[in-house]
Amino acid sequence: MHDSSHHSVDPVLAVLRQYFGFEAFRGFQREVIDHLLAGQDAIALMPTGAGKSLCYQIPALLLPGMVVVISPLIALMQDQVAALWQNGIRAAFLNSTQSSQESAKVMQLARQGAIDLLYLAPERLLMEHSLTFLSQIPIVLFAIDEAHCVSQWGHDFRPEYLGLSVLSERFPTVPRLAVTATATALTRDDIIKYLKLQQAKLFIASFDRPNIHYTVVAKNDPKQQLKRFLDAEHLHDAGIVYCLSRKRVEEIAEWLVQNGRRALPYHAGLDKETRQRNQSQFLQEEGVIIVATIAFGMGIDKPDVRFVAHLDLPKSLEGYCQEIGRAGRDGLPANAFLTYGYEDVIKLRRLLINSQLTENLARSARQQLDTMLAYCETTNCRRQMLLRHFNEAYSHACGNCDNCRAPVSTWDGSIAAQKALSCVYRTGQRFGVEHLIDVLLGKKTERIIALEHMQLSTFGIGSDLDARQWRSVFRQLIAADLLVIEPVYGGLRLTERCRPVLRGEQAIRFRQDAKAPIAVKKDVQAKRGTLSVHHHSKELWQTLKKLRQDIARQQGVPAYCIFHDATLQELIDKRPITEQDLSKIYGIGSRKLKEYGADLLRIMKQFAPDGIDV
Structure with missing residues (x-):
């Protein structure tokens, strides 16, 4: 038997x-x-x-x-x-x-x-x-x-x-x-x-999201940086843009609309109806961008969010991971894009001082902010650093973040660091970055004349770099914990750790800030696929999306409740022409087969390549 x-x-x-x-x-x-x-x-x-x-x-x-x-x-x-x-x-x-x-x-x-x-x-x-x-x-x-x-x-x-x-x-x-x-x-x-x-x-589980590509750029006209990113990578995609303040949310949403995108604001200051309306438009319709404070997004189930962009520095890596986790839930390629500058750090430190946190929570919040900064400034694989933060070993370079794609060149900044740190010391450790840069560049501003800072030994010793490069130097000195920002007025102070650098006992390397974010080349783009749809498949893709949208409208549910993009992609790749084939497609269970099978097969047969006897 x-x-x-x-x-x-x-x-x-x-x-x-x-x-x-x-x-x-x-x-x-x-x-x-x-x-x-x-x-x-x-x-x-x-x-x-x-x-x-x-x-x-x-x-x-x-x-x-x-x-x-x-x-x-x-x-x-x-x-x-x-x-x-x-x-x-x-x-x-x-x-x-x-x-x-x-x-x-x-x-x-x-x-x-x-x-x-x-x-x-x-x-x-x-x-x-x-x-x-x-x-x-x-x-x-x-x-x-x-x-x-x-x-x-x-x-x-x-x-x-x-x-x-x-x-x-x-x-x-x-x-x-x-x-x-x-x-x-x-x-x-x-x-x-x-x-x-x-x-x-x-x-x-592993906290790795291999389909997400990470990019961090130094803030330099964030609106234009966002526009370049969207134009290059996400012409028609749905996505989320996070900003720190409500005012900024409104401003960016309006600006995106003026630039021909469907964008809606979301923050706690809007009335409940507006918030709900905007959220459901984002969930139910295709290609909508939501601009939001972190009040938006917990548990957002939309699978086809193709990008999450942060225009301000998040407060912690946990928060950041949770926010970018809303991109690419269908497993298809997605982008996490972040612009940040040292003024973000000042803003967040100020918020910390004004918040009524206990000493423990405040210390924890400061550490979280420092970790976030270190993530932005790292010249190594970003994915490695994120996963290490969650105590997860990840030994190789990921090949799917900006640092892996275009390794960052670094330069020996030991002398520049000594000049910057000396300038902070000579001016009495109470001025912000812009004034310090003016001193280094030897500018005779009213303030410098009034304070007699032209007499200082550091006046004009920094003319080998321009203002943008000095900003980058100061930002990286803050990230390396060689300088701290005095939260109330934003003045800079030296920390214990800068002694060996000032004495010339410790070399320091800075990352070379790219002039502008390097757009991912188009062939790479197709490889990491904003859904690599060939020309003859494009029409099929549009037809399937239209069917999905029609069914969803009729039933008053979001399109992804009917089929995920990943299901449509598999229909295009596998071209099922029988009910048996169809039942093996990702995300089509018995009820969907019964309800929508006939419509899908009709479309698939209509697009069957010539020569297949259907």
Whole structure:
């Protein structure tokens, strides 16, 4: 008798294929799912776009009962639930946008066992009547999304998350999963402590996002730098531009519109309706750019954001990683572009002084800012440095950041550094960069005459460099912690570390700031593909996008809920012409095959190359 066990179907994989249209799990999704199916607690730290949601959506389809997902953003619940229905999964949410009739209907369906996944905001969950309602239903798992919100070390702290410890008390037998994309050791300890997850197994994914290309440029007319970047790389793409202040957000959005782009502002100063309208336009329509403060973006599920640009220095590498993590969630190539100058550092240091932080938090914030600066100034592979920050070994150069693409030339700056540092010392350690540069260049400004700085030995000793080069020198001396900025007036002071440089015992090398960002050459561009679509495929691409847009409009959901770009790309590459072929395409599960298969095959046949007998 032959052994038929290898014919037995793997139920977990079968659900992945049937509902999501994927052939295989990525990373440790499978291990997390198996662990939860066995009734255990887990904490999963995975970068944005690594497929965290599958870890709790699949148990909802396999276990007899309901999975409750706690998510902080109401606007996104709608889209997540809509996307799940597209896949034929019974999902619902309870939040303040619903009428009491709608809420009552959802609760009734839940009691009847007609819902597999229920999304709730933490505030809603903590209401006594919600807890009572949940205790009447067989719950098989609590999934706590964006779990880093429990930690005050992050930039997304939400006090209501602290109340979620109630789950371990009220539902001691129900397994819990905490997921987040922000994972410093401090945050991780807080998640374990405050959510009472001491027994949970920790799953830590690689934080590498190989499809993201990193570029950092020294700030020099940021609007024009942004324009050049967009014109060269992202003529029609959707993306996010982050700025530090609300005023700047409005200004950049308006400027982009004047330059023929569809751009919308998003910040906490806009009324709720406007914010929601702008967010849903960004999510539902193609090619929209959102200009925002960091108030925007937590949990943004749009898979086809092709770039994230920062026009001001982020406060920390964690924040930066989370913000750029919103690009390229579909795994296709995307860009992270950052411009920064030393005035950003002054601005952020000032904000720190004025904030009411405890000494500990303030020190931590200063260190985070220093790390961010070091990332900008590094001449080595940026990806290496980012991953090292998350305690992840990455031994080789990545080949997909500006420093790897066009290695930075450096120059021996020992003498320039000595001149700059002496000038700071001679002027009394209380002036900002612009005045110091005037002294070095020997300019007779009113201020220099009034202060008698023409008498100083450093007056005019720096004429071998121009003002732009001196700015770069000062910026790098600050990044190297040889100078610190006095936060109130922006004056510069020497640090202990500059002694050996001044004495000539320690050489110092500076990075050569490029005159202008070198645009990626077009052939490289095609290789890292802004979707490498050949001419005859272009029409097919447009036709498929139009079909997707029409279906999405009809149903009032974002286009990506219907198909991801990656699905369209695979249709073009593989040219399926039978239903059997179609069922193997990435992201086409059984419901989408049934609903949209005929339309897709009609288009595919219309574009079939001549000579194929269809």
